[in-house]
Amino acid sequence: MTAEELTEKALFEQGTARLAELLGPSWQIDRRPSGKEKHRSGGDIIVTLHAEGESSYGQLLVDVELAGVSPRRVEEVLLAKLDLLRQLNHYTTLLVLTPWLSRQAQRLLRKHDISYLDLMGNVSLRVPRPAIVIYTEGATRAPQALAKEPSRTTLAGPKAGRLVRVLTDVRPPFRAGELAQASGLSLGYVSRLLDTLEDQLLIRRDGRVITFVDWPNLLRARAAREVLLRKGSFVGLLAPNGIPYVIKRIRHLPPPGLANIAVTGTHAAHAVAPLAAGGQLMVYVSPRLDEDDLSEELGLFPVDENADVLLLQARDRSVFERSEIVEGVPHVALSQVALDCLAGPGRMPAEGEAVIEYMKGHEDLWQVSGIHDLLTTPQL
Numbered sequence: 247m248t249a250e251e252l253t254e255k256a257l258f259e260q261g262t263a264r265l266a267e268l269l270g271p272s273w274q275i276d277r278r279p280s281g282k283e284k285h286r287s288g289g290d291i292i293v294t295l296h297a298e299g300e301s302s303y304g305q306l307l308v309d310v311e312l313a314g315v316s317p318r319r320v321e322e323v324l325l326a327k328l329d330l331l332r333q334l335n336h337y338t339t340l341l342v343l344t345p346w347l348s349r350q351a352q353r354l355l356r357k358h359d360i361s362y363l364d365l366m367g368n369v370s371l372r373v374p375r376p377a378i379v380i381y382t383e384g385a386t387r388a389p390q391a392l393a394k395e396p397s398r399t400t401l402a403g404p405k406a407g408r409l410v411r412v413l414t415d416v417r418p419p420f421r422a423g424e425l426a427q428a429s430g431l432s433l434g435y436v437s438r439l440l441d442t443l444e445d446q447l448l449i450r451r452d453g454r455v456i457t458f459v460d461w462p463n464l465l466r467a468r469a470a471r472e473v474l475l476r477k478g479s480f481v482g483l484l485a486p487n488g489i490p491y492v493i494k495r496i497r498h499l500p501p502p503g504l505a506n507i508a509v510t511g512t513h514a515a516h517a518v519a520p521l522a523a524g525g526q527l528m529v530y531v532s533p534r535l536d537e538d539d540l541s542e543e544l545g546l547f548p549v550d551e552n553a554d555v556l557l558l559q560a561r562d563r564s565v566f567e568r569s570e571i572v573e574g575v576p577h578v579a580l581s582q583v584a585l586d587c588l589a590g591p592g593r594m595p596a597e598g599e600a601v602i603e604y605m606k607g608h609e610d611l612w613q614v615s616g617i618h619d620l621l622t623t624p625q626l
Contacts, residue, residue, distance in 0.1 A: 258291060258310055261343040261363050268369065268380050272298045290327075293341075297376060304339065304373040306361075307331055311344040315362075317447035320354045328360055339373050349386060349470070350446060350463050386470060399438035402471040404562035405431055407585070409439055410468045411564050413449070414461040414581040416620050417613050421454055424617040429564075462602050465581065469588030469598070474511075475556070480528075481537060482553030483546035489513075489527050492555060495544045496529075497574035503540065506532035508569045508576045510558070511590060512597055514583045517572050518608075519600035521593070527555045528586070530565050530578065580605055580612045 262275055269275070278292040295304040309324065328340050342355060342362040352370065355362050361371045367384020401410065412429045422440055426433040440456070443449045448467060450458035485492045496507070512525030531537055537557055541548070546555055560566065568579040577583070580601060587598030605612060614620045 254310055254312055257312060257343065257345065257365070258308070260365055261308075261310075262293065264365070264369075265363060265371075268371075268382070269295070269378070274298075292338075295373065295376075295378070300376055302376050304376055304378060305335070305337065306339050306341045306373070309340060309342045311342060315342055315344050315347060315351050315355075316445045317348075317351050317354050318445045320351060320358070320360070321447065324355075324360060325358060328358065337375055339371070341371065346385065348446075348467070350448075350467060354447075399435065399442055400471065401439075401442070401468045404564075405435060406439060407468060407472070408562055408564040409436060410464055410585070411567060411579070411581055412620065413443075413456075413459050413464060415568055415579065415613060416617055417609075417615050418459055419452075419455045419457050420617050421456070425456075428617050428620055461581075462606065465584050465598075465602065466588060469585050469595075472585070472589040474558075474586050474590040474594075479559050479561075481541075481557045482549055482551070483541055483555040483557065484549045484553060485527070485544075485546055485555050487545055489554060492527060492544050492546065493575055496576075499543065503535065503543070504576055506535040507540070508566055508578045509572075510565075510578045510583055510586045511556075512587070512594060514572075514577045515587050515594075515597040515601050517577065518580065518604045519597065521597055521600055525593075526553065528558055529555070530558045530560045532560065532566065 262277075266273065266275055274296045276294045276296070278294060291308045291310065293306040293308050295306065309327065311319075315324070324340070324342065331338055331340055340360050342360060344362070344364050346366045347355070347362055347364045347368050352362065352368055356370055359372065361373075363369045363371065364384070367382055369380055369382045369384075371378060371380040373379075400406065408429050409425065409431060412425055416428070422437050423433060425431075425440075426436045429436070440449060440451075443464070444451060446467065448460050448464045449456050493513075496504075496509075499507075508530045509528065510530055511528035513527050515521075516525075531540060540557070544555075565578055565582055568581075569576050570579065571577070578586070584598045584601040584605065587594045587601060589595075590598070
């Protein structure tokens with residue numbers, strides 16, 4: 247038996263053990279054929295589920311996916327397998343077993359009534375006879391061992407964030423070369439990341455032309471790779487006179503100060519999608535601006551805990567791009583607000599989803615019609 251087969255065997259055994267825990271001790275799980283030989287279809291294994299005292303049993307076709315499941319694989323491979331299975335046996339359930347599934351892949355599998363189980367606690371199982379319905383949510387981020395993809399360019403890192411912003415803020419069609427010019431990134435890097443995004447069904451191409459961007463899920467996928475409040479990435483401050491006073495002081499900053507800060511997070515989200523009052527005021531500060539001088543100008547004092555104002559260090563200049571003035575205060579663009587909220591703590595992800603919902607209904611207000619318009623749009 248090869249090392250690959252041993253790995254597949256371990257994944258199958260761990261997955262069925264997890265399924266047994268979910269079903270409980272009154273259920274029995276059997277593999278067919280019962281011997282140790284591999285099923286003729288490679289990674290596909292037939293499993294039966296039988297409850298004590300019941301004459302009927304459920305049957306699963308377990309698709310073991312060692313390398314994970316991309317949305318593109320769902321469309322190009324698993325849907326064809328599901329169609330064939332339904333023609334042969336209406337009562338056999340297709341179950342995808344894999345180490346970890348992204349949220350986007352989970353949504354696509356559920357949309358097509360394909361069951362899944364990963365080793366990180368994400369499970370969706372529907373068996374028609376006997377009736378079984380199980381749904382659990384586990385890890386939203388890939389474990390460290392799976393997150394390492396040396397052969398693929400991923401959505402992690404500042405460069406990916408810059409390209410995501412352009413893909414979101416500009417209405418297609420456009421080409422890789424135009425994206426490289428607009429983002430200031432190398433054509434090679436842009437092309438590699440576009441290949442990854444196409445595999446995730448986050449973009450669609452007709453030849454070399456990108457014709458569609460699934461920007462809501464692109465923002466979600468990017469945010470899943472980020473943590474807004476990383477250690478050492480912000481300074482916590484106290485506003486003794488309250489947040490409204492700080493915002494008033496921001497409005498009266500001289501032009502060099504206004505041009506080098508931008509509000510994000512909860513307060514920026516409330517401008518288009520108010521969910522609740524309060525929350526910390528988060529402000530990006532350009533490296534060109536002295537944080538101590540800004541703190542003094544805004545009447546803020548450094549604290550170790552219970553801060554109500556956070557000055558964020560921008561990892562990339564793109565966080566300031568396409569910023570706008572809202573009631574006299576610079577705000578990051580809506581796409582950046584959504585990204586930051588989705589990657590933030592507490593209730594911020596829900597605020598990010600509310601921002602996305604607003605963006606869906608008002609694309610003409612924030613999206614530019616082409617790369618040329620993006621390049622000619624004045625920045626703050």
